[in-house]
Amino acid sequence: MSTAIISHFDCRRHKMTDGHPEDPARIDAVSDRLIASGLEYSLDHFDAKPVNKADLLRVHDSLYLAELEEMLPSEGLVNVDADTQMCPNTLKAAVRSAGAGVQAVDLVYGSDHKAVFCNVRPPGHHAERAKAGGFCFYNNIAVAAAYALEKLSLERVAIVDFDVHHGNGTEDIFRDNDQVMFCSAFQHPLFPYSDISTPNPLHIKAPLKAGAGSQEFRNAVEEYWLPALREFKPQLLFISAGFDAHRDDDMAEMNLEDSDYSWVTGQLVDLSHELNCEGIVSMLEGGYVPDALGRSVVAHVRSLAGL
Ligand SMILES: [Zn+2]
DSSP, X not given: OEEEEEEOGGGGSOOOSTTOSSOTHHHHHHHHHHHHHSGGGGSEEEEOOOOOHHHHHTTSOHHHHHHHHHHOOSSSOEEEETTEEEOTTHHHHHHHHHHHHHHHHHHHHHSSEEXXXXXXXXXXXXXXXXXXXXXXXXXXXXXXXXXXXXXXXXSOEEEXXXXXXXXXXXXXXXXXXXXXXXXXXXXXXXXXXXXXXXXSTTEEEEEEOTTOBHHHHHHHIIIIIHHHHHHHOOSEEEEEEOOTTBTTOTTSOOBBOHHHHHHHHHHHHHHHHHTTOSOEEEEEOOOOSHHHHHHHHHHHHHHHTTO
């Protein structure tokens, strides 16, 4: 059983305003730290394939996809929201980012890779069925989960999301779906200011106050996520892996440590074994301070790989 990492050079080609925190250097911060840690050499590497339109259409409206293509500038930037811009290469990056998740599902089911981490950007969990925003265009994790359900005829999959921001896009896409459990823990109140009620009983939300750290996060995972996941029994586990709840990340005010990412990943790996899940597909979401991001991903991937 081995662990794979999927990335693509095109993920570096999407660039928003100068100084924007969702920067191409994030990809390098992750890959450089994987090399420096020595972990890189224990992983199998794959270049992300581009996503097919049919795979995007399971979770996004066709009109929305056409609008994104029409908005794409031939030069310069266009604003999608106050903090999100498209450059001429944005969709080149986005198709690789979304394609990586589909490819990861195929690896889990078609090879001995039972854990896959996708080092990709732009991130995806704020992209709704018909709305971009929060640095996101295609909802990568939703594309992958919907692909797994349909192509592999799975009955139940789960997405867990430990990014400091709530995954409003993932919630929107699977709002009426009874095949997808969506567990999140996030700072509240904070962008995207989601309603913390849960109309879909499969959407498990653990809002945490500014200043929350290891203990509050671990309590939330143990109290909210793990019992719900045990009862739901997903066949495949997805992780929206954002690392911006780290204490060194100034995007929010949570105080997680590198070791919390090891811990939560270990909990999910153990659970996937207990429930006989086929594997785990993890995709990069947020995480904006290069040093903390790189260290946190190493902690996460080391646990994913069982090392
Ligand atoms: Zn985030």
